Amino acid sequence: MSEMTLESRMAGRSRPSVRSRSLAWIPFWLTGPAAVFFLVLLGMPLLMTLVLSFYTFDYTAGISETLTLSNYTDVLFDGYFHEIFLRTYEISLITTLCCVVLGAPEAYIIYRMRRPWRSICLLITLGPLLISVVVRTLGWVLLIGGNGLLSQFMQALGLAGTRGFSLMYTQTGVVIAMVHVLVPFMVISVWASLRKVDLSTGDAALSLGAKPFTVLRRVIFPQVLPGVLSGSLIIFALTASYFATPSIIGGRRLKVVATSVYDEYLSTMNWPLGASISIVLLVLNVVIVMSYSRWVERRFRRTLGEG
Template sequence: MAELTTTLQEASSKPKLKNLAPWLLSGPGTLFFLTLLGMPLLMTLILSFNSFDYAAGIITTFSLDNYLEVLKDSYFHEIFLRTYGISLAVVVLCIAIGVPEAYILSRMRNPWRSLFLVVTLAPLLISVVVRTLGWVLLIGGNGLLGKTLEALGLADASSGNLMYTHTGVIMALVHVLVPFMVISVWAALQKLDSAVEHAGLSLGASHATVFRRIVIPQVLPGILSGSLIVFALAASAFATPAIIGGRRLKVAATAAYDEYLNTMNWPLGAAIAIVLLVANVALVMSYNRMMERRFRRTLG
């Protein structure tokens, strides 16, 4: 009887252990995530509610003045509008470049496909700062692009300089981020059955129609994920806007950096960082829900 009772108790405890298994397996990763990311964010959030005085420094208190300044000051409105305007332009250009590039790569045969895939993704192995400095040498006043336009009579020495302009920042960010779009679309294209394309062509559809009506709807999840990655990285980018845009063309990340290190107003810099984080999360989640609904509607 005692053995039967022990067996029943062990059997009843197994479902409990099975239910706890996901929590036990995800526990170390969750703890690691909260330690390395959650704690700095929490400390930044607490810091953003403090006050700052140029004579006394950081004053430990609870105040919403920093958030009110960020949300009401037209100076910060311009910075955030510039940040998201540049980010949207970068996303559109990355889609226009990355989707056809990934499609062409997926239709190549080895060894050319492997070679060009390595060439496309090779920039990810180089530091963002190094790539951005390369763009400085290319689009600066004495750069190759400016001198070429000047030699062709298409621009003078001043207009050929794309430094400290929206165009220069967008070009450099597209070069930095387009591999992420290629990777996302490439992964979606691996699930695409080429027989579906051949069926469309055999029924009289053109290549452009097959690409628009068959390929694009099926790789839409890859385009969606790539757009989210590119948008989030472009909106929070610091090195490229700081080097190409300089102090003339501030974005949210460089504005927070200036508050931290130039004016030493850490609470205001923390408030800018938190507002940027909340705005990025809200925009990414809204875009994700909108595209998922459209994707479901397209495929019925």
């Protein structure tokens, strides 16, 4: 009798109780409303854009629900769009590299400051995030425009002619404005990595005779590399799809993908072509981001000796 009771107890323990099964569904019930909200606000517009990209367009009849692949063939095989995509990713790459060169040392210098200067400099660095991107970009127009402060300064030095000096509608001007807009994201990412770094390792290396640059390159930088890589990923993805700064600084002379989509939707009214450009940009960004993330993950596993 006791053996049967023991077996029944063991069988009862091996079976999951009704309460445990109900508790297993709690995470799904908690995340369900947020997932539905996300799918409705993001998934549905993307799905509608994808469907729209297969519609046909005629300048006399407008948009027709006849399905076609001509929009994608135009985007993928037309040299005009090739130039726009190459320019977009060239600006993204240059902006990302400039943000790494400026943002990573800036974050380290600010982190090594004493209070209250560290808080003041960090607030000055991150303060522009509190201002609209459009306002900051218009500020750069006043600086680098034909009648801007930079032009007046160069004219005073005799470095510019009577026509002045302008970086408007140039790739250099777009990169400068984009770096100013996005470099705080690099500072934030590197700052988060520095919070986990034991800076006494750098002091120990200095005490052993290492030069300051060697300490930065061999001791500090490998420890903050995750922050640099994550920050560069964020900046590259944002730059590739940015609209406000390239449209104001670059104008119609220097088109990028975002401004091309804007023109197709509101100027030529060719919504299917604009939708196809958007989908191609989204797919390329996802492929680049996923490949970059895999490469970073593989590199860190190799560094940690995990194969």
